[in-house]
Amino acid sequence: MNTSLDPLQSVQPTINEQLTREVLIDRHRISPKDLENVKRFGELITPKMPSYVEHFYAWMEETPEYGQFFQEREKLKRVQRVQGGFWVQFFQGVVDDDYVSSRRRVGEIHAHIGLSLTAYFSALSFSQDLLLYELYEGGLSVEEHNECARSCSKLIQFDASLVVEAYARLTNRRFSEQAQAMMEMSTPVTSLWDHILMLPVVGIIDSRRAANMMSSVLHKIAETRAKVFIIDIGGVSVVDTAVANHLIKITQAARLMGCVCLLSGVSPAIAQTTIELGIDVGNVLTRATMRDALEEAFRLIEVEVRRA
Amino acid sequence: MPEWGRASSVVFTELERCVVVTCPSALSPVVLEELRAQTLTLCSERVFKAVIFDLSAVALLDLTEWETLRALSAGVKMMGAESWLVGLKPSVASALIIMNADIDGLRYAMGVEDALEVNRQR
DSSP, X not given: OOGGGOTXXXXXXXXXXXXXHHHHHHHTTOOHHHHHHHHHXXXXXXXXXXXXXXXXXXXXXXXHHXXXXXXXXXXXXXXXXHHHXXXXXXXXXXXXXXXXXXXXXXXXXHHHHTOOHHHHHHHHHHHHXXXXXXXXXXXSOHHHHHHHHHHHHHHHHHHHHHHHHHHHHHHHHHHHHHHHHHHHHTOOOEEEETTEXXXXXXXXXXXXXXXXXXXXXXXXXHHHTOSEEEEEEXXXXXXXXXXXXXXXXXXXXXXXXXXXXXXXXXXXXXXXXXXXXXXXXXXXXXXXXXXXXXXXXXXXXXXXXXXX | OOEEEEEXXXXXXXXXXXXXXXXXXXXOHHHHHHHHHHHHHHHHHSOOSEEEEEOTTOOOOOHXXXXXXXXXXXXXXXXXOEEEEEOOOHHHHHHHHHTTOOOTTOEEESSHHHHHHHXXXX
């Protein structure tokens, strides 16, 4: 199948994109009649909100999350007030931008405090059952009650989709930030001297890390106008053909920017492996130790270091 | 600072017996041809220590354009001047290496001043 012809592909948002309120309402097939039903049912159930909050937290006390999140009495009272307000707003049957924002905010708070989606959905299911059936004491015909319950369920699922969307977006953003931080920590380009930069490399070099190293190295060269760049590979666990190629490419790219790249920390084992694999290091300057590389770097920028 | 030529988008400037060729952001075949013709004509009329191609404005460079620049640099060398490519952006440099561009036989510097500094010492 040619994916470019897939009609869904053009309208499928990524997880980080927010759908508009109108699109969401349309997707959940929420009609003005549904909102009327929610409001109508709300007029009957809203006076029972204190009872709902009481039942809900009695149930919550038995869940493992209760002890984790509600140890402080003041905090518990505050959350209970918010919880009641959440449902009062729900039963007003007005889905405007403020309503959508408040639901997204719930998702963000849950992601922020680390409440699992399992806990959220079980609480939602409990609340739905309590509000639509257990606390309902009549006032509508059976058909009318069924119709109102159906409309409320639609809006509950609408709410849940907003919460999950915001939850996923925040969680993904956090993962991306962590990955970025890890990547930056793995390429700590340091200025050793005027015009001399150094990058100690520890661990495994894969294509992604090599690309990141190249980008960091080149940008740092441009930023500092460095003339010599030392890459210390003493901490690289394995140097095979792929790793050697990555390193050669970084040195070549640095050369294009007028910067000489030196490889230090070449151990006897690395030298032996390189020769055995028949890797041509070409014009790359290599040194056994960091000290030798630094000495060479000083020579290249015509700096003489003497004891005082 | 004498500035002789401005044929459409390429600027030629003489500095310390070197000629600095300031390239535009996009090196189309027409621009490259103009660059080639004007540079070689200049090198045949005057004696320079070096021709410095300033590529700091260039945002994209494909292999064909790169090879044209290499061929031009070889021509400059044949006419007795040293050829320098300076000011390559990090993104351009990494893209050239990823595309396995041949970078041997040329001299590179971070900026025009760096290349001039080396030529001053010659």
